[in-house]
Amino acid sequence: MEAQPITTDSYVLPGCWMLLLCWHSMLKLHATFCYLLLLLSLFGLACSDFPFIEDATQSRLKSEYDYIIVGGGTAGCPLAATLSQKFRVLVLERGGIPYGNPNIERIERFEQNLAEVNDSAPAQEFISEDGVMNHRARVLGGGTCLNAGFYSRCSDEYARRAGWDLALVKESFLWVEERVVFVPVLRQWQAAVRAGLLESGVLPDRGVTFDHLIGTKTSGSIFDQQGHRHTAADLLRAANFSNIAVLVHATVSRILFAGSCGGLPGCKPRAFGVIYSDRQGIDHLALLSSGPSNEVILSAGALGSPQLLLLSGIGPAQDLASFGIPEVLDLEEVGKGMADNPTNAVVVPSPRPVELALLQIVGITDFGSFIETGSAPASVLAGGLLAGTTVPPMNRSRALTDQIMSQLRAIQNTAPSLSSQIGFILEKVIGPLSNGDLRLNTTDIRDNPLVRFNYFSQPQDLDRCIRGMRAIERVINSPAMATFTFRRVADIPEPLMNAVRLIGNMLPSNTADSDAVARFCRDTVMTIWHYHGGCQMGRVVDKDYRVFGVDALRVVDGSTYEFTPGTNPQATTMMLGRYMGIQILRERLQSEPKV
Ligand SMILES: Cc1cc2nc3c(=O)[nH]c(=O)nc-3n(C[C@H](O)[C@H](O)[C@H](O)COP(=O)(O)OP(=O)(O)OC[C@H]3O[C@@H](n4cnc5c(N)ncnc54)[C@H](O)[C@@H]3O)c2cc1C
Numbered sequence: 386m387e388a389q390p391i392t393t394d395s396y397v398l399p400g401c402w403m404l405l406l407c408w409h410s411m412l413k414l415h416a417t418f419c420y421l422l423l424l425l426s427l428f429g430l431a432c433s434d435f436p437f438i439e440d441a442t443q444s445r446l447k448s449e450y451d452y453i454i455v456g457g458g459t460a461g462c463p464l465a466a467t468l469s470q471k472f473r474v475l476v477l478e479r480g481g482i483p484y485g486n487p488n489i490e491r492i493e494r495f496e497q498n499l500a501e502v503n504d505s506a507p508a509q510e511f512i513s514e515d516g517v518m519n520h521r522a523r524v525l526g527g528g529t530c531l532n533a534g535f536y537s538r539c540s541d542e543y544a545r546r547a548g549w550d551l552a553l554v555k556e557s558f559l560w561v562e563e564r565v566v567f568v569p570v571l572r573q574w575q576a577a578v579r580a581g582l583l584e585s586g587v588l589p590d591r592g593v594t595f596d597h598l599i600g601t602k603t604s605g606s607i608f609d610q611q612g613h614r615h616t617a618a619d620l621l622r623a624a625n626f627s628n629i630a631v632l633v634h635a636t637v638s639r640i641l642f643a644g645s646c647g648g649l650p651g652c653k654p655r656a657f658g659v660i661y662s663d664r665q666g667i668d669h670l671a672l673l674s675s676g677p678s679n680e681v682i683l684s685a686g687a688l689g690s691p692q693l694l695l696l697s698g699i700g701p702a703q704d705l706a707s708f709g710i711p712e713v714l715d716l717e718e719v720g721k722g723m724a725d726n727p728t729n730a731v732v733v734p735s736p737r738p739v740e741l742a743l744l745q746i747v748g749i750t751d752f753g754s755f756i757e758t759g760s761a762p763a764s765v766l767a768g769g770l771l772a773g774t775t776v777p778p779m780n781r782s783r784a785l786t787d788q789i790m791s792q793l794r795a796i797q798n799t800a801p802s803l804s805s806q807i808g809f810i811l812e813k814v815i816g817p818l819s820n821g822d823l824r825l826n827t828t829d830i831r832d833n834p835l836v837r838f839n840y841f842s843q844p845q846d847l848d849r850c851i852r853g854m855r856a857i858e859r860v861i862n863s864p865a866m867a868t869f870t871f872r873r874v875a876d877i878p879e880p881l882m883n884a885v886r887l888i889g890n891m892l893p894s895n896t897a898d899s900d901a902v903a904r905f906c907r908d909t910v911m912t913i914w915h916y917h918g919g920c921q922m923g924r925v926v927d928k929d930y931r932v933f934g935v936d937a938l939r940v941v942d943g944s945t946y947e948f949t950p951g952t953n954p955q956a957t958t959m960m961l962g963r964y965m966g967i968q969i970l971r972e973r974l975q976s977e978p979k980v
Pocket residue numbers: 455456457458459460461477478479480499520521522523524525526527528529531532533534535536537635636637638684685686687689690693744769830913914915916942943944953954955956958
């Protein structure tokens with residue numbers, strides 16, 4: 386079968402029109418102007434950033450590649466760019482392109498991006514069975530198109546535990562950082578919280594570093610200093626353009642397997658392609674070209690990858706049977722170990738305005754709790770983050786969130802200064818140790834699976850939260866924060882207090898009472914969207930990310946983690962895409978690839 390054409394009509398067509406126009410105007414003796422235009426259009430064609438991205442409706446019904454990557458997200462994009470140096474790569478992404486969407490590209494639209502949750506929006510909402518509202522990405526670039534931008538590497542210890550080659554880890558981090566990472570300049574609020582962390586003993590001062598070290602630091606961001614977001618999709622610029630095709634609005638519904646040999650020993654089912662559907666619901670077939678090393682690689686994220694394995698017949702036999710899915714392999718561990726780091730935030734009313742900055746600094750405590758801080762107008766803050774956390778998880782609802790959001794927007798419109806007098810400080814638990822599972826709800830890949838995280842089911846997680854809340858209290862009471870806090874609750878102006886009550890929670894009044902703080906931790910728990918697991922290393926994939934029990938199939942994304950890497954995962958997840966790309970090239974070329 387012929388391979389996919391890798392150019393888009395959208396760039397070629399204007400060029401052709403220009404040519405015609407020139408021909409026509411030449412006769413009218415406007416040639417100079419016209420040649421200039423033609424030159425410009427050719428220049429545009431040569432420089433168009435992504436001539437290899439196409440909508441799936443335009444793709445062939447059948448095509449062949451050396452690698453098929455499912456999910457053009459945080460790990461998928463760097464992986465694809467790297468593999469394309471030597472092999473023909475197809476990326477299938479269910480969402481659209483991020484470019485030109487201001488909700489994605491602008492920092493002040495962070496909330497709006499998460500609030501728009503219709504069937505075609507980049508953010509897909511899901512509510513875990515714990516009752517906590519959450520989001521997953523549906524766009525080229527994945528989570529990096531929705532996230533708060535904070536960039537911080539995993540520790541060397543984490544990398545060693547994962548069995549990674551530390552030198553290649555370092556190289557891969559640098560490769561990512563060169564392309565999409567910036568160092569923020571701290572303004573008033575972020576600088577004050579940073580100083581407050583130091584004053585309250587989260588030491589030493591690590592200055593500016595991407596490394597994971599105990600103490601307080603400023604880290605990187607994928608937002609540049611102008612507030613423009615850079616994403617994993619930008620990493621596709623590093624691809625070999627003649628070896629890669631990226632299809633957007635291509636939703637993979639099934640991985641295809643050949644030859645289970647009726648369970649004969651030593652004979653494994655082998656992935657040979659996938660089925661994906663376009664926006665019109667038409668199914669297409671993408672196949673691996675012949676070659677013993679060609680592979681399908683899932684990078685569909687912590688919800689997407691286990692869900693797709695289940696729908697393709699790999700998972701607990703009983704669960705597959707209950708949905709009538711033909712079993713390819715009984716693999717009990719698919720969907721197990723789903724975890725989301727419990728996060729609790731405290732809202733801080735301030736006499737002075739705080740600046741628009743999402744996350745720029747972190748305090749890495751020695752007791753397993755990370756302290757971060759956000760500052761932004763109230764509605765930006767609340768959007769995905771806090772709204773709803775004023776009631777316990779099982780009482781939350783979309784209706785409640787919508788109601789809060791519209792009230793906050795009203796405040797922002799009528800009293801913009803008031804809406805910027807709110808900062809928040811959050812605490813995220815390392816790990817976590819508590820976890821749950823993922824199961825299918827329907828057999829439609831577009832529907833969310835059922836996910837349960839069991840927040841705080843392990844006492845150690847709860848203990849870390851309690852200590853984290855006390856650390857936040859010390860920061861709020863530190864001298865560095867004096868100009869950002871009211872001395873007494875009675876000093877807080879009534880309208881500001883109303884906004885604060887709407888948006889979230891202030892510290893519990895008696896933080897010495899462990900039971901009261903524990904209750905606060907449980908009742909105000911939210912997500913910081915670092916959920917992971919479902920295809921964990923050692924349970925679903927081996928140390929080379931190959932799925933146990935089948936051939937030609939790997940998973941490379943956040944679903945493979947047992948614990949979240951670093952303080953926030955995106956750095957390590959982009960790194961992992963690059964890292965595994967290089968490892969696969971090395972394995973295959975049996976030598977150092979020059980890429
Ligand atoms: C709102 C928010 C804020 C966050 N803030 C931060 C932060 O500040 N710092 C940080 O480090 N991390 C942050 N994170 C977390 C981080 O962004 C994620 O952990 C990371 O992006 C996950 O990467 P991934 O490659 O595992 O999955 P993703 O990036 O989600 O990639 C999966 C991709 O697969 C696609 N896909 C899924 N199923 C299919 C299918 N069947 N067919 C085709 N395509 C499919 C999806 O559309 C998606 O593009 C945040 C996340 C969110 C949502």
